[in-house]
Amino acid sequence: MTRRLLVLMMAVAALVLAVAACGGDDDDEETEEPAAAETTTEEGDDGGGGATTLELATDPAGELAFDQTTLEAPAGEVTIHLVNEAQIPHNVAIEGMGVDEVSETITGGETDLTVTLEPGEYTFYCAVGGHREAGMEGTLTVE
Ligand SMILES: [Cu+2]
Structure with missing residues (x-):
């Protein structure tokens, strides 16, 4: 009785392993990294959250x-790194959810x-x- 149960459990375990291996093969065909290649995430020392830097640039030809x-x-500390190669002053501001922050205004920097x-x-x-008003705005989604 006990031996029969043991054989049955081993059979189930083998089946589970086979299914897991099969699922693993399927996963290999998909890319693990999301499309947002310009997003870099650094792990924080506290183990939770971490800092994220988002790259943002203005139109170098001078379009607004x-x-x-x-x-x-991701939620937590987010830095927007703004590159403004145009000879027009620009900055970047974030508003929403009670946040209202503006960077310094820069020209060619x-x-x-x-x-x-x-x-x-x-x-x-x-x-x-x-x-x-000319179109220099967008949506920042934090999850
Ligand atoms: Cu501007």
């Missing part, structure tokens, strides 16, 4: 536009805006007069 209209980040964000939907935009 960012190179992206959607950004995504780069700057960082670091904020701590909770999950939710935010708007990023250029706070230089008229630029947001």
Whole structure:
């Protein structure tokens, strides 16, 4: 009786292993990294959350536009690294969920805006007069 049960359990275990191996093969055909290649995540020392840097650039030719209209980040400390190669002043601001922060305004350079964000939907935009209205805004989704 006990031996029969043991054989049955081993048979079940073998079946589970076979199914797991099969599933593993399927996973190999998919890419593990999401498409957001420009997002880098550094692990924090405290083990929870961590800091994320998002790359954002303005149109180098001088159009009133960012190179992206959607950004995504995990909750926690988020830095937007803004590159502005145009000879026009730009900045980057984040608003939403009670957050309202603006980076320094730069012309032909780069700057960082670091904020701590909770999950939710935010708007990023250029706070230089008229630029947001001209289209320099987008959505930052934090999960
Ligand atoms: Cu601007």
